[in-house]
Amino acid sequence: MSFLARWCARHRLIVLGGWVGAVAVLVGLVLGMGSDFKTVADLPHSESTHAYEVLGASSGSSAETGRIVWHTTGVAVDAPEIRADVGAMLTRVASLPGVTAVTSPYTAGGSAQLSTSQDTAYATVTVTGDVDRVQQVARSIGTSQLRVETGGQAFAPKTKSGGLAEVVGILAALAVLLVAFRSAWAAVLPIITGVVGVVASLLFVMVGSHVVDLSSESITMGSLIGLGVGIDYALFIVDRHRKALMAGASVREAVEQAENTNGRAVIFAGLTVIAALLAMVVVGMGVLTGMGQAAAVTVLFTVLAAVTLLPALLSCLGLRVLSRRQRRQLAAGGAAPGAPEVRHRRSPARRWGAFVTRVPGPMAVLALVLLAALAVPALSMRVGQADAGSDPAGSASRQYFELMSPAFGEGIDATLLLVAETPDPGAAQALGTLVGNLSSVPDVAAVSPATAAGTGVQVVRVTPSSSAGAQATVGLVDHLRTSVIPAAEAGSQLRVSVGGETATNIDVAHALMSKLPLYLLLVAALGFLLLTVAFRSLLVPLVGAVSNLATIVVGLGVITAVFQWGWASRLLGVGDGAPISYIVPVMIVGVMSGLSMDYQVFLVSRIREEWTHSQDNARSIRTGVAETAKVIATAAVIMLCVFSSFGFSGQRIVACIGVGLALAVVVDAFVVRMVLVPAVLRLIGGRVWAYPRWAERVTPRLSVEGPPQAREAAQPARVLTTVGSVGAGEL
Incomplete structure (x- = not known):
């Protein structure tokens, strides 16, 4: 690290030019090649995927079906003038590019799409391209008597990346840095470094989308995670650099010391985040694997920016990079005013560290009680699909739902496809009996006749009474699969698979949640091993792994209360309470496990640094808290600003991840790292650094806090201050 720091400082123009050139090349590639994001449909094997296989249709097909619904006021929905206006509109829609099929309720085959009692009707539209023109044509006939809305899969709102959320988060982070550093240059440096790293990484991801299958959501996830960690990593290095300057080091010496201490910690912390994100591959779903890879690339670029560009x-x-007051102190009194012991002797952080180490037992209990209270909602978390009925009031999808559900039931968009294999007449007869019995099954609103879908394959459409996000619909799918269908199959060659979008979402949620404990254990084990190598201790990694799991559960509890129970979902503009998307818990586990490790590394590396100097457990904890509390608190508030700004994006999944990460980071920094971990380390005592001899022999050498000479160089004023104080006392 010393060589890298010296080289970057000495050849600063080359480094700056290299980053500018790299970004320019990536911009050119993106302008020339564009991006090739695609929907990654690598679904885990399940009954619904088998249904797709039987039908011979790919679940990732580009064809999507949507609905155009209209409701009349003061005139019947089947009145001649309404038929004429709607018929002309549907003819125009059918002629649009990308529209492959339109089924009108005014035809014999679409009679079930007409509700004269509610004066509501709908047409189904199958489209393979852009739907904006379809929506424009559909809504063009709207009048005071005729209200038209669009909805369904084809017209679902698309996730958008970039925009006001990132800008607000960056401005808020800049304000926090200005308050913390009292220097405009020191405040803007982490912003510049973080933004450059994120921009370069996202450009790289866009180019990489031509090689690796990535979804467009990868950009949003990458920017969300990259901005937070990128600004924080640069903050830690700038903070250590300023301390070295105040301790009397020259500019280049301070750069080297900051890189040798906090720069090492940044690399280590970044590797833990990257490892946790790449470990998403164990979940076995392409869209999440792609998101994890894209986010890992973003973290890698922000680490590179922090250790080279910064x-x-x-x-x-x-x-x-120092404030005016600090520069005056250096000019007037040299290094002594900035010495750590002088600076922190009466600081709030040092007093807090002393308080926690004085009563560690009660503080640990208090922290555990608070964590448990925040984590309790996670016990009732339900993973599933948020339907249009939970979308924000006034949104196009919510208005579509409010027109459709009174006339055709809340489950109209949750249709289940029963794909039946009927190789012989006996199987066909068994299927007929099943279809006849389905209408009496609880929570079934409608059953269509069986239709041929190929040789020996028939499809039955079942409409639930409840919406796709309702627990009753999940129960219906389970009841069909475990009771109704097996009873109909008995004694015949009939084989029926329950498929469709709703069933697929249920299967995916079940598959991912069944693997979530494995993923949790994997990231905890990775963290434990990395901390063991870094600190050559067994108890420190154990405390870190357990506390990280506690933070993750807190994040899951927060999103359950806010988004599933609906405590603040309306305030965030994402509608009413609804099940949590399966993407959210996996992303929170992956990202939060890495971020929690960041703060653990920065806190414990400083505690160990002091322990190697004094061999005093209480003093090392007090000094570690005093030296890192301000920068960890500042970093956490920056994360809060960046992540929570995504909470107001208006996109449920993005808001869910942003708010969950924001509040989990705050709890991790202020409760776990500033209370629980110091208290537990104090209770354990000096044996926390014990390490078996056999493990010592096989563990690779890795110093997170830097080599001894770097640690001593980083604190030259401590020795001078101590000697000076002793001399004064003797006189």
Whole structure:
């Protein structure tokens, strides 16, 4: 690290030019090649995927079906003038590019799409391309008597990346940095470094989408995670650089010391985040694997920016990264005013560290009680599909739902496909008996006649009474699969699979949640091993792994209360309470496990640094808290600003991940790292650093806090201050 720091500081123009050139090349590639994001349909094997296989249709087909619904006021929905206007509109829709089929309720085959009692009707539209023109044509006939809305899979709102959320988050982070550093240059450096790293990484991901299957949501996830960690990583290095300057080091010496200490910690923390994100592959779903890979690339670029671009910028700015008061202190009194012992002797952080180490038992209990209270909602978390009925009031999808559900039931968009294999007449007869019995099954609103879908294959459409996101619909699918269908199949060659979008979402949610414990154990084990190598201790990694799991569960509890129970979902503009999307818990586990490890590394590395110097458990904890509390708190508030800004994106999944990460980070920093971990380490005592001899022999050497000479160089004023104080006492 020393060589890298010296080289970047000495050749700062080359480093700056290299980053500018790299970004320019990536911009050129994106402008020339564009991006090739696609829907990744690598679904886990389940009954619904088998249904698709039997039908011979890919679940990732580009053809999608939507509905155009209309409701009349003061005139019958089947009045001649309404038929004429709607018929002309549907003819225009059918002629649009990408529209492959339109089924009108005014035809013999579409009679079930007409509800004269509610003066509501709908047409089904199958489309393979852009749907904006379809929506424009459909809504063009709307009048005071005729209300037209669109909905269904084809017209579902698309996730958008970029925009106001990131800008608001960055501005809020800048304000926090200005308050913390009292220097405009020091405040803007983490922003510049983080943004450059994120921009370069997202451009790289866009180019990489031509090689690796990635969904468009990868950009949003990458920017959400990258902005937070990128700004924080640069913050840790800038903070250590400023401390070295105040301790009397030259600019280049300070750059080297910051890289040798916090720079090492940044690399280590970044590797833990990357490992956790790449471990998403065990979940076995392509869309999440792609998101994890894209986010891991973003973290890698932000780490590279922090350890190369930032040293070059620090070398260019010199003492301007200090506040005016600090520069006056250096000019007037040299290094002594900035010495750690002088700076932290009466600081709130040092007093807090002393308080926690004085009463560690009660503080640990208090922290555990608070964590448990925040985590309790996670016990009732339900993973599933949020339907249009939970979308924000006034949104197009919600208005569509409010027109459709009174006339055709809440389950109209949750249709189940019963794909039946009927190889002989006996199987066909058994299927007929099944179809006749389905209408009496609880929560079944409608059953269509069986229709041929190929040789020996028939399809039956079952409409539930409840919406796709309702627990009753999940229960219906389970009841069909475990009771109704097996009874009909008995004694025949009939084989029926329950498929369709609703069943697929249920199967995916079940498959992912069944693997979530394995993923949790994997990321905990990775964290434990990395911390063991870093700190050569068994108890420190154990405390870190357990506390990280506690933070993850808190994040899951928060999103359950906010988005499933609906405590603040309307305030965030995402509608009413609804089940949590299966993507959310996996992303929170992956990202939060890495972020929690970040703060653990920065706190414990400073505690160990002091322990190697004093061999005093209480003093090392007090000093570690005093030295890191401000920067960890600042980093957590920055994360809060960046992540929570995504909470107001208006997109349920993005808001869910952003709010969950934001509040989990705050709890992790202020409750876990500043209360629980110091209290537990104090209760364990000096034996927390014990390490078996056999493990010592096989463990690779890795120093997170830097080599001894770097640690001593980082604190030159401590020795001078101590000697000076002793001399004064003797006189």
